[in-house]
Amino acid sequence: xxxxLIPDIVLLDLIMPGLDGIETTRxxxxxxxxxxxxxxxxxxEDVHIFxxxxxxxxxxxxxxxxxxxxxxxxxxxxxxxxxxxxxxxSRVLQNIRGENMDDQPLxxxxxxxxxxxxxxxxxxxxxxxxxxxxxxxxxxxxxxVSNILSKLHLADxxxxxxxxxEQGIVSRQN
Numbered sequence: 001x002x003x004x005l006i007p008d009i010v011l012l013d014l015i016m017p018g019l020d021g022i023e024t025t026r027x028x029x030x031x032x033x034x035x036x037x038x039x040x041x042x043x044x045e046d047v048h049i050f051x052x053x054x055x056x057x058x059x060x061x062x063x064x065x066x067x068x069x070x071x072x073x074x075x076x077x078x079x080x081x082x083x084x085x086x087x088x089x090s091r092v093l094q095n096i097r098g099e100n101m102d103d104q105p106l107x108x109x110x111x112x113x114x115x116x117x118x119x120x121x122x123x124x125x126x127x128x129x130x131x132x133x134x135x136x137x138x139x140x141x142x143x144x145v146s147n148i149l150s151k152l153h154l155a156d157x158x159x160x161x162x163x164x165x166e167q168g169i170v171s172r173q174n
Contacts, residue, residue, distance in 0.1 A: 006032050008078050014041045014048055015142050022051045029056035036077040040070070044087045045150035050095070059083040110151060115169065117144040121157050122164035 010028055014021035025037045038059040039052050052060055058077050061070070062085045073083045084092060110118065113134075120130045127145065131138040145157065154160050164170045 007035055009036045009038060009074060011038045011040055011074065014039060014043055014052060015139070015146070022048075022055050025052060025055040025057050036080070038074060038077050038083075040065075043146060043150075044085065044091070045146070046091055046095070046153070047149045047155060048146070049088055049091055051155070053092075060088045061085045062087065110148060114144050114148050114151070117141060118148050118160060118164050119170050121145065121148075122161040122170045124161075 012021050012024060016024065019027070021039060021041070025039070028035055028037055036058045037056055038061065039057045040061055040063060041048065042063045043049075044062055049060060058080070059073055059082060061073055061083060065073070065085070076083055116134060117130055120133060125133070127138050127141045131141045134141070145160075148160055149155070149157075152160065152163055154163060
């Protein structure tokens with residue numbers, strides 16, 4: 001649709017049915033390099049921020065933003081101006097400076113449900129299969145996966161599966 005309409009701007013969330021927001025951003029920028037992508041989401045973890053920006057998002061803002069500010073961000077994006085939510089900007093600066101948040105534990109403990117989801121990821125299940133097995137919605141599974149990746153400082157499901165194997169959470173025979 002972007003290729004046909006060639007919009008000036010696209011506002012999207014990171015968690016959407018079908019393609020995720022990062023891949024959608026990447027594809028939009030490939031199809032229509034002039035289209036500005038603004039990410040509006042509730043996720044402010046590195047595992048979401050940096051891939052979205054690398055994929056070509058011009059702005060990364062959080063859903064706690066007031067409507068007037070959102071409109072301003074959209075106008076600025078059309079003009080080519082970058083806008084980052086203050087929490088996101090802080091993470092970007094810490095990353096650029098090579099600062100590690102030493103006062104926070106390297107790995108945050110997973111909840112029991114997140115551990116269940118991690119085990120099922122490591123067994124090769126898709127989000128829809130996990131949702132069916134645990135009798136929860138696929139969006140809930142996506143939220144758990146996001147939390148797992150964030151808490152463990154991992155980039156993707158494959159890294160999560162390897163982590164589960166290495167930590168003995170599951171065995172490769174499972």
